[in-house]
Amino acid sequence: MNQRCESCFSCGMPLTQASDFALGDETATFCTYCVDKEGKLLPFDSILKSNAGYYQESQGLSEQAAMKMAKDLLVSMPAWKNAGV
Numbered sequence: 382m383n384q385r386c387e388s389c390f391s392c393g394m395p396l397t398q399a400s401d402f403a404l405g406d407e408t409a410t411f412c413t414y415c416v417d418k419e420g421k422l423l424p425f426d427s428i429l430k431s432n433a434g435y436y437q438e439s440q441g442l443s444e445q446a447a448m449k450m451a452k453d454l455l456v457s458m459p460a461w462k463n464a465g466v
């Protein structure tokens with residue numbers, strides 16, 4: 382009965398287990414990487430940087446390519462779509 386197909390509204394990471402959610406709260410719309418210690422959404426730039434860093438490491442992209450890829454992805458997310466970034 383536990384049908385869940387959610388992903389972080391900010392970075393698109395799949396939220397599959399409690400520890401993936403912000404503050405371990407399964408009703409949260411953001412992942413644990415996109416919030417601060419109080420569960421507030423981090424600034425766009427900081428999420429952009431950590432996503433880009435992830436692409437650099439996992440896909441061996443250059444910093445420039447990773448930043449572009451991360452930005453393209455983030456601006457399509459519900460949290461940033463209307464943020465004018």
Ligand SMILES: [Zn+2]
Binds near residue numbers: 389
């Ligand atoms: Zn996230």
